Amino acid sequence: MGAMVTEEQKLEYVKNGGRNCPRCGSINLEGGPWEVNESGGTQEIFCVDCKLAWLDEYKLNGIHVLET
Numbered sequence: 768m769g770a771m772v773t774e775e776q777k778l779e780y781v782k783n784g785g786r787n788c789p790r791c792g793s794i795n796l797e798g799g800p801w802e803v804n805e806s807g808g809t810q811e812i813f814c815v816d817c818k819l820a821w822l823d824e825y826k827l828n829g830i831h832v833l834e835t
């Protein structure tokens with residue numbers, strides 16, 4: 768198993784919108800199914816290049832009402 772991810776790498780990953788692996792910077796990512804509950808949601812993400820797996824955590828921060 769490779770080195771873990773630092774807090775700085777986690778913050779940079781979130782800041783950049785989760786587009787690159789927080790450990791190796793690869794864009795070769797795969798996402799699993801979403802799991803939603805009353806406090807938000809999660810999605811398992813896997814880096815094909817360095818084999819790191821993690822959970823993205825999502826929180827509802829607002830809504831946009833669509834015309835009906």
